[in-house]
Amino acid sequence: xxxxxxxxxxxxxxxxxxENQAWRNWCEAVLAQVRFQPDHPAIRQELMAHLEDxxxxxxxxxxxxxxxxxxxxxxxxxxxxxxSAMDRAHHPLWGWLWQATRILVLALAAAAVVTAFVVExxxxxxxxxxxxxxxxxxxxxxxxxxxxxxxxxxxPGEVWKEDGHVKAEILLWVRQRDPxxxxxxxxxxxxxxxxxxxxxxxxxxxxxxxxxxxSRYWECKWAGPGGWxxxxxxLELTLDAPPEWVEISYPADGEWTLRVDWGSEA
Amino acid sequence: MRRIRLxxxxxxxxxxxxxxxxxxxxxxxxxxxxxxxxGMLERMERKYLLPDLEPILADRVERxxxxxxxxxxxxxxxxxxxxxxxxxxxxxxxxxxxxxxADYGRNPKIGRGTLCTAWDGTLYVAGPFxxxxxxxxxxxxxxxxxxxxxxxxxRETVKGETRxxxxxxxxxxxxxxxxxxxxxxxxxxxFGEVPDEECxxxxxxxxxxxxxxxxxxxxxGYSVLHADLPVHVTLYGEDGAVLDTLDLTVDTxxxxxxx
Numbered sequence: 088x089x090x091x092x093x094x095x096x097x098x099x100x101x102x103x104x105x106e107n108q109a110w111r112n113w114c115e116a117v118l119a120q121v122r123f124q125p126d127h128p129a130i131r132q133e134l135m136a137h138l139e140d141x142x143x144x145x146x147x148x149x150x151x152x153x154x155x156x157x158x159x160x161x162x163x164x165x166x167x168x169x170x171s172a173m174d175r176a177h178h179p180l181w182g183w184l185w186q187a188t189r190i191l192v193l194a195l196a197a198a199a200v201v202t203a204f205v206v207e208x209x210x211x212x213x214x215x216x217x218x219x220x221x222x223x224x225x226x227x228x229x230x231x232x233x234x235x236x237x238x239x240x241x242x243p244g245e246v247w248k249e250d251g252h253v254k255a256e257i258l259l260w261v262r263q264r265d266p267x268x269x270x271x272x273x274x275x276x277x278x279x280x281x282x283x284x285x286x287x288x289x290x291x292x293x294x295x296x297x298x299x300x301x302s303r304y305w306e307c308k309w310a311g312p313g314g315w316x317x318x319x320x321x322l323e324l325t326l327d328a329p330p331e332w333v334e335i336s337y338p339a340d341g342e343w344t345l346r347v348d349w350g351s352e353a
Numbered sequence: 354m355r356r357i358r359l360x361x362x363x364x365x366x367x368x369x370x371x372x373x374x375x376x377x378x379x380x381x382x383x384x385x386x387x388x389x390x391x392g393m394l395e396r397m398e399r400k401y402l403l404p405d406l407e408p409i410l411a412d413r414v415e416r417x418x419x420x421x422x423x424x425x426x427x428x429x430x431x432x433x434x435x436x437x438x439x440x441x442x443x444x445x446x447x448x449x450x451x452x453x454x455a456d457y458g459r460n461p462k463i464g465r466g467t468l469c470t471a472w473d474g475t476l477y478v479a480g481p482f483x484x485x486x487x488x489x490x491x492x493x494x495x496x497x498x499x500x501x502x503x504x505x506x507x508r509e510t511v512k513g514e515t516r517x518x519x520x521x522x523x524x525x526x527x528x529x530x531x532x533x534x535x536x537x538x539x540x541x542x543x544f545g546e547v548p549d550e551e552c553x554x555x556x557x558x559x560x561x562x563x564x565x566x567x568x569x570x571x572x573x574g575y576s577v578l579h580a581d582l583p584v585h586v587t588l589y590g591e592d593g594a595v596l597d598t599l600d601l602t603v604d605t606x607x608x609x610x611x612x
Contacts, residue, residue, distance in 0.1 A: 181362060181365065182361070188365050195379060202383060206382075239402070269385060274463075337402065338463050338465055
Protein backbone atom coordinates (compact mmCIF):
# COMPACT_ATOMS: atom_id res chain seq x y z
CA UNK A 88 0.00 0.00 0.00
CA UNK A 89 1.32 3.37 -0.97
CA UNK A 90 2.08 5.89 1.74
CA UNK A 91 1.43 9.53 1.26
CA UNK A 92 3.38 10.94 4.26
CA UNK A 93 1.09 13.94 4.22
CA UNK A 94 2.71 15.41 1.16
CA UNK A 95 0.42 16.61 -1.66
CA UNK A 96 0.69 14.28 -4.57
CA UNK A 97 -1.09 14.66 -7.85
CA UNK A 98 -0.66 13.99 -11.50
CA UNK A 99 1.87 16.27 -13.16
CA UNK A 100 2.73 17.80 -9.80
CA UNK A 101 6.10 16.07 -9.57
CA UNK A 102 9.45 17.60 -10.31
CA UNK A 103 10.38 18.59 -13.84
CA UNK A 104 10.46 15.72 -16.42
CA UNK A 105 13.70 13.90 -16.52
CA GLU A 106 15.44 12.75 -19.67
CA ASN A 107 15.33 8.97 -19.40
CA GLN A 108 16.19 7.12 -22.59
CA ALA A 109 14.61 3.87 -21.37
CA TRP A 110 11.32 5.64 -20.65
CA ARG A 111 11.38 7.35 -24.02
CA ASN A 112 12.06 4.06 -25.80
CA TRP A 113 9.22 2.40 -23.92
CA CYS A 114 6.85 5.24 -24.81
CA GLU A 115 7.85 5.05 -28.48
CA ALA A 116 7.23 1.29 -28.44
CA VAL A 117 3.76 1.92 -27.03
CA LEU A 118 3.03 4.67 -29.57
CA ALA A 119 4.15 2.46 -32.44
CA GLN A 120 1.04 0.38 -31.72
CA VAL A 121 -1.33 3.38 -31.75
CA ARG A 122 -2.56 4.08 -35.28
CA PHE A 123 -4.25 7.42 -34.56
CA GLN A 124 -1.27 9.78 -34.90
CA PRO A 125 -2.93 13.02 -33.66
CA ASP A 126 -3.27 11.47 -30.17
CA HIS A 127 0.44 10.56 -29.91
CA PRO A 128 1.57 13.75 -28.08
CA ALA A 129 -1.22 13.45 -25.51
CA ILE A 130 -0.55 9.71 -24.94
CA ARG A 131 3.17 10.33 -24.60
CA GLN A 132 2.54 13.08 -22.06
CA GLU A 133 0.15 10.88 -20.09
CA LEU A 134 2.56 7.91 -20.01
CA MET A 135 5.47 10.10 -18.95
CA ALA A 136 3.32 11.63 -16.22
CA HIS A 137 2.47 8.14 -14.94
CA LEU A 138 6.14 7.20 -14.90
CA GLU A 139 7.07 10.45 -13.14
CA ASP A 140 4.38 9.90 -10.50
CA UNK A 141 5.43 6.30 -9.86
CA UNK A 142 9.06 7.31 -9.69
CA UNK A 143 8.31 10.12 -7.25
CA UNK A 144 6.32 7.73 -5.02
CA UNK A 145 9.21 5.29 -4.93
CA UNK A 146 11.70 8.05 -4.18
CA UNK A 147 9.57 9.08 -1.24
CA UNK A 148 9.74 5.49 -0.02
CA UNK A 149 13.52 5.77 0.02
CA UNK A 150 14.49 4.34 -3.36
CA UNK A 151 17.38 6.07 -5.04
CA UNK A 152 16.66 7.80 -8.30
CA UNK A 153 18.00 5.24 -10.80
CA UNK A 154 16.34 2.31 -9.07
CA UNK A 155 13.05 4.23 -8.77
CA UNK A 156 13.12 4.90 -12.52
CA UNK A 157 13.73 1.25 -13.33
CA UNK A 158 11.02 0.05 -10.97
CA UNK A 159 8.54 2.60 -12.25
CA UNK A 160 9.16 1.46 -15.81
CA UNK A 161 8.88 -2.19 -14.83
CA UNK A 162 5.52 -1.51 -13.16
CA UNK A 163 4.11 -0.14 -16.42
CA UNK A 164 4.25 -3.61 -17.99
CA UNK A 165 4.74 -4.73 -21.56
CA UNK A 166 4.88 -1.91 -24.13
CA UNK A 167 3.21 -4.18 -26.63
CA UNK A 168 0.21 -4.92 -24.37
CA UNK A 169 -0.13 -1.29 -23.27
CA UNK A 170 0.18 -0.15 -26.89
CA SER A 171 -2.47 -2.57 -28.04
CA ALA A 172 -4.86 -1.38 -25.30
CA MET A 173 -4.09 2.23 -26.15
CA ASP A 174 -4.82 1.58 -29.83
CA ARG A 175 -8.23 0.18 -28.91
CA ALA A 176 -8.93 3.18 -26.69
CA HIS A 177 -7.74 5.61 -29.41
CA HIS A 178 -9.24 3.84 -32.42
CA PRO A 179 -8.59 5.79 -35.65
CA LEU A 180 -12.25 5.62 -36.72
CA TRP A 181 -13.48 7.37 -33.58
CA GLY A 182 -10.43 9.61 -33.55
CA TRP A 183 -10.94 10.95 -37.05
CA LEU A 184 -14.71 11.16 -36.56
CA TRP A 185 -14.15 13.20 -33.42
CA GLN A 186 -11.73 15.50 -35.26
CA ALA A 187 -14.22 15.89 -38.11
CA THR A 188 -17.03 16.82 -35.74
CA ARG A 189 -14.80 19.37 -34.01
CA ILE A 190 -14.00 21.03 -37.36
CA LEU A 191 -17.69 20.95 -38.29
CA VAL A 192 -18.66 22.62 -35.02
CA LEU A 193 -16.08 25.35 -35.58
CA ALA A 194 -17.15 25.87 -39.20
CA LEU A 195 -20.82 26.11 -38.27
CA ALA A 196 -20.07 28.44 -35.36
CA ALA A 197 -18.10 30.67 -37.76
CA ALA A 198 -20.97 30.49 -40.29
CA ALA A 199 -23.43 31.50 -37.57
CA VAL A 200 -21.29 34.49 -36.57
CA VAL A 201 -20.76 35.56 -40.20
CA THR A 202 -24.46 35.15 -40.97
CA ALA A 203 -25.52 37.08 -37.90
CA PHE A 204 -23.09 39.97 -38.17
CA VAL A 205 -21.90 40.15 -41.78
CA VAL A 206 -25.09 39.26 -43.65
CA GLU A 207 -26.96 41.34 -41.05
CA UNK A 208 -29.99 39.12 -40.72
CA UNK A 209 -30.53 39.81 -37.04
CA UNK A 210 -32.57 43.04 -37.47
CA UNK A 211 -34.82 41.28 -40.00
CA UNK A 212 -35.26 38.27 -37.71
CA UNK A 213 -36.16 40.49 -34.78
CA UNK A 214 -38.60 42.47 -36.92
CA UNK A 215 -40.24 39.29 -38.23
CA UNK A 216 -40.54 37.85 -34.74
CA UNK A 217 -42.08 41.04 -33.34
CA UNK A 218 -44.52 41.19 -36.27
CA UNK A 219 -45.46 37.55 -35.78
CA UNK A 220 -46.26 38.18 -32.13
CA UNK A 221 -48.12 41.43 -32.79
CA UNK A 222 -50.22 40.08 -35.65
CA UNK A 223 -53.91 40.63 -35.08
CA UNK A 224 -56.13 37.80 -36.22
CA UNK A 225 -58.78 38.63 -38.84
CA UNK A 226 -62.35 39.15 -37.64
CA UNK A 227 -64.68 36.16 -37.54
CA UNK A 228 -66.78 37.69 -40.30
CA UNK A 229 -63.85 37.78 -42.74
CA UNK A 230 -64.21 35.63 -45.84
CA UNK A 231 -61.51 33.04 -46.11
CA UNK A 232 -60.13 30.36 -48.39
CA UNK A 233 -58.13 27.39 -47.14
CA UNK A 234 -55.21 26.56 -49.42
CA UNK A 235 -52.63 23.81 -49.20
CA UNK A 236 -49.99 25.95 -47.55
CA UNK A 237 -51.92 28.98 -46.32
CA UNK A 238 -55.23 30.55 -45.41
CA UNK A 239 -56.19 33.82 -47.09
CA UNK A 240 -58.70 36.14 -45.41
CA UNK A 241 -60.42 39.22 -46.82
CA UNK A 242 -62.80 41.69 -45.21
CA PRO A 243 -64.38 44.99 -46.28
CA GLY A 244 -62.85 48.15 -44.85
CA GLU A 245 -63.91 51.77 -44.75
CA VAL A 246 -65.62 53.58 -47.62
CA TRP A 247 -65.36 57.34 -48.07
CA LYS A 248 -65.49 60.06 -50.74
CA GLU A 249 -62.39 61.88 -51.90
CA ASP A 250 -61.67 64.16 -54.89
CA GLY A 251 -64.86 63.22 -56.67
CA HIS A 252 -64.19 59.49 -56.34
CA VAL A 253 -65.22 56.80 -53.90
CA LYS A 254 -62.42 55.16 -51.94
CA ALA A 255 -62.90 51.73 -50.38
CA GLU A 256 -60.55 49.56 -48.41
CA ILE A 257 -60.07 45.81 -48.61
CA LEU A 258 -58.30 44.22 -45.66
CA LEU A 259 -56.23 41.13 -46.46
CA TRP A 260 -54.58 38.60 -44.16
CA VAL A 261 -52.45 35.62 -45.12
CA ARG A 262 -51.45 32.95 -42.64
CA GLN A 263 -48.90 30.43 -43.89
CA ARG A 264 -48.83 26.97 -42.31
CA ASP A 265 -45.04 26.89 -42.01
CA PRO A 266 -42.28 29.50 -42.15
CA UNK A 267 -40.51 28.18 -45.28
CA UNK A 268 -41.54 31.25 -47.26
CA UNK A 269 -40.67 33.66 -44.44
CA UNK A 270 -39.64 37.04 -45.78
CA UNK A 271 -41.57 36.57 -49.03
CA UNK A 272 -44.60 38.73 -49.42
CA UNK A 273 -47.83 36.98 -50.46
CA UNK A 274 -48.68 37.54 -54.13
CA UNK A 275 -51.54 39.97 -53.52
CA UNK A 276 -50.41 42.09 -56.47
CA UNK A 277 -51.12 39.07 -58.70
CA UNK A 278 -54.69 38.78 -57.44
CA UNK A 279 -57.50 39.84 -59.76
CA UNK A 280 -60.02 42.31 -58.30
CA UNK A 281 -63.41 42.51 -59.96
CA UNK A 282 -66.70 44.24 -59.10
CA UNK A 283 -70.09 44.25 -60.80
CA UNK A 284 -68.74 46.51 -63.58
CA UNK A 285 -65.71 44.40 -64.40
CA UNK A 286 -62.05 44.04 -63.55
CA UNK A 287 -60.21 46.79 -61.68
CA UNK A 288 -56.81 47.95 -62.94
CA UNK A 289 -53.66 48.09 -60.90
CA UNK A 290 -52.43 51.63 -60.26
CA UNK A 291 -49.68 51.71 -62.87
CA UNK A 292 -49.22 52.86 -66.43
CA UNK A 293 -51.72 51.08 -68.62
CA UNK A 294 -50.52 49.27 -71.71
CA UNK A 295 -53.24 50.80 -73.95
CA UNK A 296 -52.45 54.50 -73.49
CA UNK A 297 -49.31 54.51 -71.28
CA UNK A 298 -51.22 56.63 -68.75
CA UNK A 299 -52.07 56.11 -65.11
CA UNK A 300 -55.73 55.13 -64.52
CA UNK A 301 -57.97 57.90 -63.20
CA SER A 302 -60.57 55.65 -61.61
CA ARG A 303 -61.54 52.01 -61.14
CA TYR A 304 -58.13 50.95 -59.92
CA TRP A 305 -56.59 49.36 -56.84
CA GLU A 306 -53.32 50.04 -55.07
CA CYS A 307 -51.58 48.73 -51.99
CA LYS A 308 -52.16 51.25 -49.24
CA TRP A 309 -50.40 49.54 -46.38
CA ALA A 310 -48.49 46.30 -46.09
CA GLY A 311 -47.02 44.53 -43.19
CA PRO A 312 -44.99 44.32 -41.26
CA GLY A 313 -44.79 40.66 -42.20
CA GLY A 314 -43.95 37.96 -39.70
CA TRP A 315 -42.56 34.47 -40.12
CA UNK A 316 -45.91 33.06 -41.22
CA UNK A 317 -48.40 35.93 -40.92
CA UNK A 318 -48.95 38.88 -43.22
CA UNK A 319 -51.37 41.76 -43.38
CA UNK A 320 -52.15 44.19 -46.16
CA UNK A 321 -54.67 46.93 -46.88
CA LEU A 322 -55.71 47.71 -50.44
CA GLU A 323 -57.36 50.93 -51.46
CA LEU A 324 -59.84 50.94 -54.33
CA THR A 325 -60.69 54.10 -56.26
CA LEU A 326 -64.15 53.81 -57.80
CA ASP A 327 -66.85 55.91 -59.39
CA ALA A 328 -69.59 54.64 -57.09
CA PRO A 329 -69.78 53.00 -53.67
CA PRO A 330 -68.96 49.27 -53.97
CA GLU A 331 -71.41 46.51 -53.11
CA TRP A 332 -68.95 43.70 -53.48
CA VAL A 333 -65.55 42.87 -54.93
CA GLU A 334 -64.39 39.40 -55.92
CA ILE A 335 -60.76 38.53 -55.47
CA SER A 336 -59.50 35.65 -57.57
CA TYR A 337 -56.18 33.99 -58.12
CA PRO A 338 -54.42 33.03 -60.22
CA ALA A 339 -55.62 35.15 -63.15
CA ASP A 340 -59.07 33.79 -63.96
CA GLY A 341 -59.50 32.16 -60.60
CA GLU A 342 -58.57 28.86 -59.12
CA TRP A 343 -60.21 30.29 -56.00
CA THR A 344 -62.36 33.33 -55.35
CA LEU A 345 -63.02 35.41 -52.24
CA ARG A 346 -65.95 37.79 -52.07
CA VAL A 347 -65.74 41.00 -50.08
CA ASP A 348 -69.24 42.29 -49.41
CA TRP A 349 -70.04 45.80 -48.22
CA GLY A 350 -73.77 45.22 -48.68
CA SER A 351 -76.06 48.10 -49.48
CA GLU A 352 -74.75 50.23 -46.57
CA ALA A 353 -71.70 51.37 -48.52
CA MET B 354 -19.67 21.12 -9.30
CA ARG B 355 -17.97 18.07 -10.65
CA ARG B 356 -17.11 18.27 -14.33
CA ILE B 357 -18.52 15.42 -16.41
CA ARG B 358 -15.79 13.68 -18.37
CA LEU B 359 -16.97 12.33 -21.70
CA UNK B 360 -15.29 9.57 -23.61
CA UNK B 361 -14.57 9.97 -27.31
CA UNK B 362 -17.80 8.43 -28.54
CA UNK B 363 -19.82 10.62 -26.22
CA UNK B 364 -17.90 13.67 -27.45
CA UNK B 365 -18.74 12.75 -31.03
CA UNK B 366 -22.43 12.52 -30.14
CA UNK B 367 -22.23 15.83 -28.28
CA UNK B 368 -20.49 17.52 -31.22
CA UNK B 369 -23.04 16.17 -33.68
CA UNK B 370 -25.86 17.53 -31.53
CA UNK B 371 -24.12 20.92 -31.39
CA UNK B 372 -23.74 20.75 -35.21
CA UNK B 373 -27.45 20.11 -35.64
CA UNK B 374 -28.35 23.06 -33.40
CA UNK B 375 -25.85 25.40 -35.11
CA UNK B 376 -26.99 24.20 -38.53
CA UNK B 377 -30.60 24.97 -37.67
CA UNK B 378 -29.61 28.40 -36.36
CA UNK B 379 -27.71 29.24 -39.56
CA UNK B 380 -30.47 27.83 -41.79
CA UNK B 381 -33.09 29.87 -39.94
CA UNK B 382 -30.99 33.03 -40.08
CA UNK B 383 -30.60 32.58 -43.83
CA UNK B 384 -34.39 32.30 -44.18
CA UNK B 385 -34.69 28.56 -44.91
CA UNK B 386 -32.93 28.73 -48.30
CA UNK B 387 -33.67 25.98 -50.86
CA UNK B 388 -30.65 24.25 -52.41
CA UNK B 389 -32.45 21.76 -54.64
CA UNK B 390 -35.03 22.14 -57.39
CA UNK B 391 -37.56 20.31 -55.21
CA GLY B 392 -36.86 22.74 -52.36
CA MET B 393 -37.29 25.69 -54.72
CA LEU B 394 -40.62 24.33 -55.92
CA GLU B 395 -41.78 23.98 -52.31
CA ARG B 396 -40.86 27.64 -51.63
CA MET B 397 -42.65 28.70 -54.84
CA GLU B 398 -45.80 26.86 -53.76
CA ARG B 399 -45.84 28.82 -50.52
CA LYS B 400 -44.73 32.17 -51.87
CA TYR B 401 -47.16 32.20 -54.79
CA LEU B 402 -49.94 30.20 -53.09
CA LEU B 403 -49.87 27.57 -55.85
CA PRO B 404 -50.28 23.92 -54.82
CA ASP B 405 -48.40 20.85 -56.06
CA LEU B 406 -46.03 22.39 -58.58
CA GLU B 407 -44.40 20.06 -61.09
CA PRO B 408 -41.20 21.17 -62.80
CA ILE B 409 -41.29 21.57 -66.58
CA LEU B 410 -37.84 23.01 -66.95
CA ALA B 411 -34.97 23.64 -64.53
CA ASP B 412 -31.93 25.33 -66.02
CA ARG B 413 -28.88 26.09 -63.86
CA VAL B 414 -26.40 28.76 -64.93
CA GLU B 415 -23.07 29.52 -63.27
CA ARG B 416 -21.89 33.15 -63.20
CA UNK B 417 -18.38 34.07 -62.08
CA UNK B 418 -17.41 37.63 -61.17
CA UNK B 419 -15.05 39.61 -59.02
CA UNK B 420 -16.07 42.02 -56.30
CA UNK B 421 -12.62 43.58 -56.22
CA UNK B 422 -11.69 41.63 -53.10
CA UNK B 423 -13.08 38.20 -53.82
CA UNK B 424 -13.88 36.04 -56.82
CA UNK B 425 -17.44 34.92 -56.36
CA UNK B 426 -19.78 32.52 -58.14
CA UNK B 427 -23.55 32.88 -58.41
CA UNK B 428 -25.64 29.90 -59.39
CA UNK B 429 -28.87 30.95 -61.09
CA UNK B 430 -31.63 28.38 -61.36
CA UNK B 431 -34.40 29.21 -63.82
CA UNK B 432 -37.54 27.26 -63.10
CA UNK B 433 -40.68 26.72 -65.10
CA UNK B 434 -43.36 24.76 -63.27
CA UNK B 435 -47.07 24.04 -63.46
CA UNK B 436 -49.92 23.11 -61.19
CA UNK B 437 -52.37 20.29 -61.82
CA UNK B 438 -54.94 22.76 -63.22
CA UNK B 439 -52.55 24.26 -65.79
CA UNK B 440 -51.35 27.36 -63.99
CA UNK B 441 -47.78 27.99 -65.12
CA UNK B 442 -45.11 29.91 -63.27
CA UNK B 443 -41.63 31.00 -64.24
CA UNK B 444 -39.16 32.29 -61.68
CA UNK B 445 -35.49 32.14 -60.80
CA UNK B 446 -33.37 31.60 -57.69
CA UNK B 447 -29.86 32.91 -57.21
CA UNK B 448 -27.51 31.09 -54.84
CA UNK B 449 -24.37 32.74 -53.57
CA UNK B 450 -22.52 30.33 -51.25
CA UNK B 451 -25.19 29.47 -48.65
CA UNK B 452 -27.55 32.33 -49.41
CA UNK B 453 -30.40 31.83 -51.86
CA UNK B 454 -32.57 34.68 -53.11
CA ALA B 455 -35.77 34.31 -55.11
CA ASP B 456 -36.65 36.45 -58.14
CA TYR B 457 -33.31 38.22 -57.88
CA GLY B 458 -33.23 40.85 -60.62
CA ARG B 459 -36.10 39.32 -62.50
CA ASN B 460 -39.84 39.33 -61.93
CA PRO B 461 -41.71 36.03 -61.86
CA LYS B 462 -44.34 35.34 -64.49
CA ILE B 463 -47.60 33.48 -63.88
CA GLY B 464 -50.08 32.37 -66.52
CA ARG B 465 -53.27 30.34 -66.67
CA GLY B 466 -53.46 27.82 -69.50
CA THR B 467 -50.25 29.00 -71.21
CA LEU B 468 -47.13 30.98 -70.37
CA CYS B 469 -44.61 32.68 -72.62
CA THR B 470 -41.22 33.75 -71.32
CA ALA B 471 -37.63 34.02 -72.48
CA TRP B 472 -34.12 33.87 -71.15
CA ASP B 473 -30.66 33.50 -72.53
CA GLY B 474 -31.61 33.55 -76.18
CA THR B 475 -34.50 31.08 -76.04
CA LEU B 476 -38.22 31.77 -76.02
CA TYR B 477 -40.23 29.25 -74.01
CA VAL B 478 -43.93 28.64 -74.48
CA ALA B 479 -45.50 26.36 -71.89
CA GLY B 480 -48.95 24.84 -72.12
CA PRO B 481 -50.80 21.55 -72.53
CA PHE B 482 -49.10 20.53 -75.78
CA UNK B 483 -49.37 16.74 -75.55
CA UNK B 484 -50.99 16.46 -79.00
CA UNK B 485 -48.79 19.01 -80.74
CA UNK B 486 -45.85 17.64 -82.71
CA UNK B 487 -44.39 20.94 -83.92
CA UNK B 488 -44.83 24.66 -83.45
CA UNK B 489 -43.77 27.98 -84.91
CA UNK B 490 -43.63 31.32 -83.14
CA UNK B 491 -43.87 34.74 -84.75
CA UNK B 492 -42.65 37.61 -82.59
CA UNK B 493 -43.29 41.12 -83.82
CA UNK B 494 -41.06 44.00 -82.78
CA UNK B 495 -41.96 47.60 -83.54
CA UNK B 496 -39.49 50.46 -83.24
CA UNK B 497 -40.80 52.57 -80.37
CA UNK B 498 -39.31 55.86 -79.25
CA UNK B 499 -40.66 57.73 -76.28
CA UNK B 500 -39.93 61.39 -75.57
CA UNK B 501 -40.43 62.25 -71.92
CA UNK B 502 -40.77 65.74 -70.51
CA UNK B 503 -39.54 65.32 -66.97
CA UNK B 504 -41.07 68.60 -65.74
CA UNK B 505 -44.62 67.56 -66.59
CA UNK B 506 -44.30 63.79 -66.88
CA UNK B 507 -45.75 64.00 -70.40
CA ARG B 508 -44.78 61.20 -72.76
CA GLU B 509 -44.93 61.26 -76.51
CA THR B 510 -44.57 57.87 -78.14
CA VAL B 511 -43.54 57.51 -81.76
CA LYS B 512 -43.99 54.14 -83.41
CA GLY B 513 -41.88 53.14 -86.38
CA GLU B 514 -41.22 50.13 -88.58
CA THR B 515 -42.24 46.64 -87.57
CA ARG B 516 -40.45 43.36 -88.16
CA UNK B 517 -41.74 39.88 -87.54
CA UNK B 518 -39.26 37.20 -86.55
CA UNK B 519 -40.32 33.59 -87.15
CA UNK B 520 -38.86 30.65 -85.24
CA UNK B 521 -39.27 26.90 -85.43
CA UNK B 522 -40.01 25.30 -82.06
CA UNK B 523 -38.32 22.37 -80.44
CA UNK B 524 -40.64 20.24 -78.32
CA UNK B 525 -39.31 19.60 -74.82
CA UNK B 526 -41.81 17.28 -73.16
CA UNK B 527 -45.59 17.43 -73.16
CA UNK B 528 -45.78 20.97 -71.83
CA UNK B 529 -43.07 22.99 -73.51
CA UNK B 530 -41.81 24.32 -76.81
CA UNK B 531 -38.47 26.13 -77.00
CA UNK B 532 -37.71 28.63 -79.78
CA UNK B 533 -34.09 29.69 -80.17
CA UNK B 534 -34.15 33.37 -81.12
CA UNK B 535 -30.48 34.28 -80.68
CA UNK B 536 -28.90 34.15 -84.14
CA UNK B 537 -25.75 32.12 -84.79
CA UNK B 538 -23.87 35.33 -85.61
CA UNK B 539 -25.51 37.33 -82.81
CA UNK B 540 -23.74 40.54 -81.82
CA UNK B 541 -24.10 41.29 -78.09
CA UNK B 542 -26.06 44.36 -77.04
CA UNK B 543 -24.35 47.26 -75.35
CA PHE B 544 -21.26 47.35 -77.59
CA GLY B 545 -22.43 49.86 -80.17
CA GLU B 546 -25.47 49.89 -82.36
CA VAL B 547 -26.07 46.83 -84.48
CA PRO B 548 -27.15 47.76 -88.05
CA ASP B 549 -30.86 47.07 -88.60
CA GLU B 550 -30.24 44.48 -91.29
CA GLU B 551 -28.07 42.48 -88.86
CA CYS B 552 -30.46 42.75 -85.91
CA UNK B 553 -31.85 39.55 -84.49
CA UNK B 554 -34.81 39.61 -82.08
CA UNK B 555 -32.51 40.08 -79.09
CA UNK B 556 -30.93 43.17 -80.66
CA UNK B 557 -34.30 44.57 -81.72
CA UNK B 558 -35.75 44.13 -78.22
CA UNK B 559 -32.86 46.19 -76.90
CA UNK B 560 -32.21 48.94 -79.41
CA UNK B 561 -35.63 49.48 -80.96
CA UNK B 562 -37.22 50.52 -77.66
CA UNK B 563 -35.74 53.77 -76.42
CA UNK B 564 -36.84 56.56 -74.07
CA UNK B 565 -35.33 60.07 -74.11
CA UNK B 566 -35.78 62.90 -71.65
CA UNK B 567 -36.21 65.99 -73.81
CA UNK B 568 -36.02 68.81 -71.27
CA UNK B 569 -32.75 67.95 -69.54
CA UNK B 570 -29.83 69.37 -71.49
CA UNK B 571 -27.24 67.62 -69.35
CA UNK B 572 -28.90 64.22 -69.72
CA UNK B 573 -27.73 62.75 -73.01
CA GLY B 574 -28.47 59.10 -72.36
CA TYR B 575 -31.51 57.00 -73.04
CA SER B 576 -33.54 54.36 -71.27
CA VAL B 577 -34.47 50.98 -72.70
CA LEU B 578 -38.25 50.69 -72.61
CA HIS B 579 -40.32 47.81 -71.39
CA ALA B 580 -42.84 46.71 -74.00
CA ASP B 581 -44.98 43.64 -74.49
CA LEU B 582 -44.17 42.10 -77.85
CA PRO B 583 -46.94 40.02 -79.44
CA VAL B 584 -46.07 36.34 -79.85
CA HIS B 585 -48.23 34.33 -82.22
CA VAL B 586 -47.75 30.59 -81.79
CA THR B 587 -49.09 28.01 -84.22
CA LEU B 588 -49.28 24.39 -83.09
CA TYR B 589 -49.21 21.53 -85.58
CA GLY B 590 -50.27 17.91 -85.20
CA GLU B 591 -48.42 14.79 -86.35
CA ASP B 592 -50.04 15.10 -89.78
CA GLY B 593 -48.92 18.71 -90.19
CA ALA B 594 -52.40 20.14 -89.74
CA VAL B 595 -52.83 23.24 -87.61
CA LEU B 596 -54.09 22.21 -84.16
CA ASP B 597 -54.36 25.58 -82.49
CA THR B 598 -53.01 29.10 -82.41
CA LEU B 599 -52.04 31.13 -79.34
CA ASP B 600 -51.64 34.87 -78.96
CA LEU B 601 -49.23 35.63 -76.12
CA THR B 602 -46.79 38.38 -75.16
CA VAL B 603 -43.22 38.61 -74.02
CA ASP B 604 -41.52 41.63 -72.44
CA THR B 605 -38.54 43.21 -74.18
CA UNK B 606 -36.44 42.80 -71.02
CA UNK B 607 -37.14 39.07 -70.96
CA UNK B 608 -35.70 38.89 -74.46
CA UNK B 609 -32.52 40.92 -74.02
CA UNK B 610 -31.68 41.15 -70.33
CA UNK B 611 -28.69 39.23 -69.00
CA UNK B 612 -27.76 38.96 -65.34
